[in-house]
Amino acid sequence: MDFTFDDQQLAFRDAIRKFLVVEAAPEMLRGIWETTKTGRSAELRSKLADQGLTALSVPEAFGGIGLGATDWVMVQQELGYHGIPDSLVDTAFLAVWLLNQLPASVELKRAWLPRIAEGRARVAIGHPINPLVADAEAADLLLLWHDDEIHAVPPSQATLRINPSIDLSRRLYHVDWTPSAETRIGTAAIGAPLWQGLIDQAGLAVSAQLLGLAHRMLDLGVDYAAQRKQFGKPIGSMQAVKHHMADVAVKVEFAEPVVYRAADALDSGHALRAVHVSHARLAAGEAARLAARKSIQVHGAMGYTWEADLQMFMKRAWALDATWGDRKYHKRRIDQHILADAAPLGPQHTFI
């Protein structure tokens, strides 16, 4: 039993953190949104690939590093913390997972995994749990659900309609396309468990990003409260303001291990991984929503403006909180677990 990350994982996280501080500062994120049609920067993507992120979970046989969810989770947290406007997670974590699970005979796997690893391909995923497909226009390949089948569709064969989101960095598309024998790469029998499993993989990625976002909003609130003076002293010296921030710190502190446990459950194929992921979603979502609420309060009217950085992280959190399954969905999965006859509950069942 060891609930800590190893030195290599921590060093990797630190390297990514240093990289993002320099290469993805908030002013740069604003620049990308305001000047590009897709909201995505090829330059940033290529730098992320240089860090090894696009190759992280591609198997070594396909030119990747072959790591799992536990290696990803802190990276996803950092991507959330820095508000990275990129479909990196969808491509390098989710699409790679889905492609990996396909039978070895699927030609597409050999064609796309190495390109993803090198950072030369973006993949967007259309899952029935989400009403729209994120990043479809920037994608080189669309992996789409149709009656539990898996279809691979070139963007040129689809008609896209963008739907603006409260989060400027989210690019959501309605996708019109026609399923055919040529586009089908997995039957319903193969697809059904994979589409289901994808919810758990995505749930972890969303949870970890929400956790990072919560942490960022906490830091922004603390920084603002320490600098902003009213009545002749920093507002952060006032107990009411302190307590807002302390409440967020408590929520973050107790959401984090839940998210990490979910990562471990995915890697180990734990029987309760779906429950653990839903728990992570709810805990991280609660932390992020509270962080947004408290941080905007501490920012005062500044927090309600376009110019304060808080808005970018707040909007991302609101948007992510309901993607890949909303709160109702994840609560229901936990309900079904704890209310089942002979459910393994109580002190003897933390990990078993």
Place this chain on the structure above:
Amino acid sequence: MRLAYTEKQKAFRAEVRAWMADHVPAAPLPSFDTEAGFAAHREWERTLNRNAFSAVTWPKHLGGRGLDLIEWLIFEEEYWAAGAPLRVNQNGVFLLAPTLMEYGTDEQKARFLPRMAAGDDIWAQGWSEPGAGSDMAAIRSKAVRDGDHYVINGQKTWSTRAVWADWLFGLFRTEPESQRHHGLTFVLLPLNLPGITIRPIQQLNGLPGFAEIFFDNVRVPVENRLGGEGEGWKICMATAGFERGLMLRSPARFQQTARQLVDLYRANRESADADPAIRDAVLKSWMDAEAYALATYRTASRLAKGGQIGAEASTNKIFWSELDLLMHETAMSILGARAELMAHAPDAGDIGHWLDGFLFAQAGPIYAGTNEIQRNIIAERMLGLPRA
């Protein structure tokens, strides 16, 4: 990260489970805030000690088993799942003992710890005073040096279990002119010394769970001092860290309550389901009890690798005390009009313990440093916000 138990850990779990099945009293013991209940709980401490189960993390020569914190968590899980009694000596075992391990001399450890493990000495805490609750730097009770003794005068209050306890650990001012957290000294003393008067205070449940303690020229040998003279604050802060953090409130206890709450909800599903807020609260209770356990495993793993307890002890204290309130308030909602029944009410059946727990949960955000003080600590020491 490896979130699975080793074979050795599994074997230990099996050993504890089997022993608990054989030894946990079939019927709940009476409250340890009654004289008979206190005696019955002392007997349970002795039973535990016969298998070196009283304090499993202590070194073997002091009455423990020399186990690590993960094994301690496993022990606690089996302990609470088996429905074993509350520990009447928790102040001693979980608060004073870790402090003694860190700051006590070898003589002091050998003198106090084995008797504590055996239930021969049950300890009470002497920190709060009428003018010093969470603000312990306002302590005024004096211990004035007179040769090889301290002469103690003053008053302590809210001293849990002190009515029938054998010993007291507390903070006293050894420099009469000192201010705030300077000049305080940590002293251990038997409660039967001449000059000590104990006045019970009834808690919400009507039982004398607290006491006021009056000191009138009480003479305590200097060798009963823990740490150096004037170092009391530093030592007491370490103790407070144990109290808010890991040891006193093992997560297993909350997981057991959460499990019981789920059972209560299932048994009363028809009425409870009429209010979706109840279902939500049950769900959240279960999740938060799990989260608390996970956070504790994480801290234990970190400590095993040489880490130290920091300000996150304060996040713990807020989290478990609010969780305890949530669980018991939810149980009260599910029970509806039956919730007001005292445990001994003839028609209470087996639901009365929820009221006891509800009353006890009210104290959680207050003792061990109020939650408001914990929030200040988090804001200032963890987040770096400026002091007022």
